[in-house]
Amino acid sequence: MSNLPWSEKYRPRTLADVKGNPHAVAQLRAWGSAWARGIPDQRGVILAGPAGCGKTSAALALAGEMEWEVVELNASDARSGPVIEGVALRAGLFAGFATDGTAPRTKLILLDEADNLYERPEQSAGKAKDYSDRGGRKAVMRTLRETRQPVILTVNDLYALTKGSGGAFRRIAQTIKFQRLPVATIREVLTEIAAAENIEIEPAVVQRLAANASGDLRGALNDLQSLAEGELTVNDEQVDALGVRDRESEMFDTLRAIFEGDDYDGPRKAIFDLHEPPGEVATWVSDNLPLVYRQPNDLERAYRRVAHADLLLARTRRQQNYGLWGYASELLSSGVALSRRHPPSGARLQFPSWIRKMGASRGTRAARDSLAAKIGAAAHMSKRQAKLEQLAVVAASCRGDADKAARIAGKLELTEGELAQLLSTTPKDRKLKAIMEAAQPFRQEREVITLKMRPTAAKRAAAASDEAVEPAKPDVAADRKQKSLFDF
Structure with a gap:
């Protein structure tokens, strides 16, 4: 086998080959097509999303589709202000020639992992100061403003790039968000590559690899x-030995970094590396805080930080201002960590009880929603309004009168689960079974449609003979007794 990583060997050549994120790919194609008509208003684009979701592959696929040359600076290169101005800005201002010297070609300037510009030293103990990328952010902004060539930045953490003075990035560059790839997409890619490499692997093993990747296609390929x-x-035993890229384990690692951290940077870096919405992190933090922080004063200070973060998250939902996510994440990480004045208890972290309860009540909530939808349709109101105003009234009417419950169940065509939700009982209850049987006469009968068949030749002949018979004379006296339309 070749030593070339399969993530490079099987990298898509065009945007049509990119798996997943169809909306983001369509946005990127539209931005690239705008360069064929001249220099667009937004000369750069920011591809934001978790690792392994296809950001760099999409950028390189666009270059291949548009026949652009690529000038790339990745995280392993020094990306200080002078370096970026000497490479990226110079390439963006001056049109060069193709490698064969035939004609000038458009250049794609690709800055990979642009959120990892080390312009400031690490503050944590034991970490060496790194100023290697000093001035890099300012140089990138200048490149985006002055370039005459397309520029693409890829970031895992959009906030790390746009915080502080980096807010200008949102104005001068278009932001396209990539999401984690679904398991079905990763499974499809793994199956195709296994077949191309002549590897025998069971579908169940492919499914496990895809599920363990947690949306990271590059990790699954590796x-x-x-x-x-x-x-x-490749068999199950090998997958067991490999281990699992478990999102739940990543969350537990982040929680340990928060609850056991004693500085500002460590917990903050852990939560930003997690790439999970701060609202979900808040659920995990608030549920595990009483297990780890046993001193009341520590617990009170920590919950104040969580409450402040929850307020910012509510404003984010109401105002659609996602710039507040960064502040909420810092409160949930460094704020909670620095609230502790005593050693942590070392208790075992647990899955949030709220998520467990929501999963266990999924069927009950589905029955309640379908019941509210039927009541709303009968009362000519929305499902939400029926749930707030009518559901309790109908439930109270049914619990005290079995006949009325049977009539309502029949007229609304309720299922056993919906009637159990209405009566606050279980579908196996005998009284519920009796009500369901009594409701049968009230259920709406389905309309029976009869098709008119073409009459046979014998019937047509009989009808013709009947028409040949002279009709009887009309009874005038009977007609006079017939009331007219106006008499009604």
Whole structure:
């Protein structure tokens, strides 16, 4: 097998080959097509999303589709102000020639992992100061303003790029967000590559690899390649030995960094590396705080930070101002960590009880929603209004009168689960079974549609003979007794 990583070997050549994120790919294609008509208003684009979701592959695929040359600066390169101005800005201002010297070609300036510009030293103990990228952010902004060539920035953490003075990035560059890839998409790619590499692998094993990747296609490809190194088959035992890229484990690692941290940067970096919405992190933090912080004063200070973060998250939902996410994340991480004055208890962290309860009550909530929808349709109101105003009234009417409950269940065509929700009982209750049987006469009968068949030849002949018979004379006296339309 080749030593080339499969994530590079099977990288998509055009945007049509990019898997997942169809809306983001369409936005990127539209931005790239605008360069064929001249220099657009937004000369750069920011591709934001978690690692392994296809940001860099989409950028390179666009370059291949548009036949652009690529000038790339990644995280392994020094990206200080002078370096970016000497490479990226110079390439953006001056049109060069193709490698064969035939004609000038458009250049795509690709700055990978632009959120990792080390312009400030790390403050944590034991970490060396790193100023290698000093001035890099300012140089990137100048490049975006002055370039005459397309520029693409890829970031895992959009806030890390746009915080503070970086807010100008949102104005001078278009932001396109990529999401984690679904398991079905990763499974499809793994199956195709396994077939191309002549690897025997069961569909169940592919499913496990795809599920373990947690939306990271590059990680899934690296896992498959490491398992297939020197082998022609991949089985369950190898996957067990590999381990799991478990999103839940990542969350537990982040919580430990927060609850056991004693500085500002460590917990903050952990929560930003997690790439999860701060609202979900707040659920995990608030549920585990009483287990780890046993001193009342520590607990009170920590919950004040969580409450402040929750207020910012509510404003984010109401105002659609996602710039507040960064502040909420810092309160949930560094704010909670620095609230502790005593050693943590070391208790075992647990899955949030709220999420467990919501999962256990999924069927009950679905029955309640469908019941409210039927009541709303009968009362000519929305499902939400019926749930708030009518559901309790109908439930009170049914609990005290079995006949009325049967009539309502029949007229609304309720299922056993919906009637159980209305009566606050279980579908196996005998009284509920009796009400369902009594409701049968009230259920709306389905309309029976009869199709008119073409009459046979015998029937047509009989009808013709009847028409040949002279009709009887009309009874005038009977007609006079017939009331007219105006008499009604």
